[in-house]
Amino acid sequence: QVQLVESGGGSVEAGGSLRLSCAASGLRWRTACMGWFRQAPGKEREGVATIDINGRTSSADSVKGRFTLSKDNAKNTLYLQMNNLKPEDTAMYYCAADLCHISPFRYWGQGTQVTVSS
DSSP: OOEEEEEOOEEEETTOOEEEEEEEESSOGGGEEEEEEEEOTTSOOEEEEEEOTTOOEEEOTTTTTTEEEEEETTTTEEEEEEOSOOGGGOEEEEEEEEETTOSSOOEEOOOEEEEEEO
16 A cells, blocks of 8 residues: 655766655655665665654765755655765665654665666
8 A cells, every 4th residue: 555666766977966766655644754775785774864754864874974865745755865976875775664653664665776886
């Protein structure tokens, strides 16, 4: 019932930028918490950034100053602006959502691939 659809991934050279989008449906937007996660080959999944119902964001130390999380309430869409991309950012990026205060997230998108070349 809950649907999350990511888009915006692709291939980019180091130092470039990408903007990921996550369109959500089937979940009450204003009572949901959402986040972006990523998993690189041979590595464990890690949290990238999250946003709560009040719009407060948090992000991993590895992306602070480079990635910015935001949302458009009118469109029920979450965004991740990624600047100054590095090869180590290469991963499958997943959007996740659930009612706030539930962990781990129960609803996930299919993912969008981000590849950063040297």
